[in-house]
Amino acid sequence: MFLRRKSARPVAVVEEQWLDDLPLECRLVRSQRKSLAVHVSHDQIEVRAPVFVSEAEIKRFLDKHRRWVLRKVEEKQQRHSERLDLGDGGRILYKARDTRVVHQLASSPAVTVINKTDGQTLRISGQGLEAGAPDSQAAAARILRQWLQSQAKAYLPQRTQALADYLGVGDKLKEVVFRKTRSKWGHCTSAGRIQYNWLIMLAPDGVIDYMISHEVCHLLHMNHSKAYWQAVSRVCPDYQRYVGWLKQHEHRLWF
Ligand SMILES: [Zn+2]
Incomplete structure (x- = not known):
């Protein structure tokens, strides 16, 4: 799947559900970037990788940062659950x-x-x-x-x-x-x-x-x-x- 992004990286290859041993949906986004990075939100983990880095290397990178990712997921979910609710009874x-x-x-x-x-x-x-x-x-x-x-x-x-x-x-x-x-x-x-x-x-x-x-x-x-x-x-x-x-x-x- 190709996705046009607003930022400087014009085209990225996205793989949904890339890894299944993490607590959230994990997407792999490949683009013209130079280094590996992980971004965590309350409902998704996104791994950003250069086009030519192997999957094995990306998995090693994730393993190395696994504790940080899990802690971040917990923090983001906690924050999401605390967000303001303006409904009746919220x-x-x-x-x-x-x-x-x-x-x-x-x-x-x-x-x-x-x-x-x-x-x-x-x-x-x-x-x-x-x-x-x-x-x-x-x-x-x-x-x-x-x-x-x-x-x-x-x-x-x-x-x-x-x-x-x-x-x-x-x-x-x-x-x-x-x-x-x-x-x-x-x-x-x-x-x-x-x-x-x-x-x-x-x-x-x-x-x-x-x-x-x-x-x-x-x-x-x-x-x-x-x-x-x-x-x-x-x-x-x-x-x-x-x-x-x-x-x-x-x-x-x-x-
Ligand atoms: Zn100031």
């Missing part, structure tokens, strides 16, 4: 608390956080949320997205400006914008434009403030130098805790 991580999602049919969209001793509930109300509606999860995602975007707009620009003013770089901050990008929670350009991913509003307040500190301190240092991290630790002394929290939980905030 679960999400909201402000670091495991939270139940409840749908409610209503004429206008709203999101309400209900705290009770026996747990936290996020009630998503709006149209298309009647029980059994085929697209209710997509409707809930739309309503939650709008709610998070408006929370982000109400909170992040003014906090960002306040911190920039405090650090004496208020005039360097030109613009705060919002974008959902796969790779980054925030971004700061040398032109003074700070970009935030509004999904961060699902995170605890300390993590949000760390992200603001991270970007605003780039107005002082456009790098991740020692001096930069010293500046971050002055305004956000617990920053390492928040970096760690994001690393551990960020996969649960995406939808």
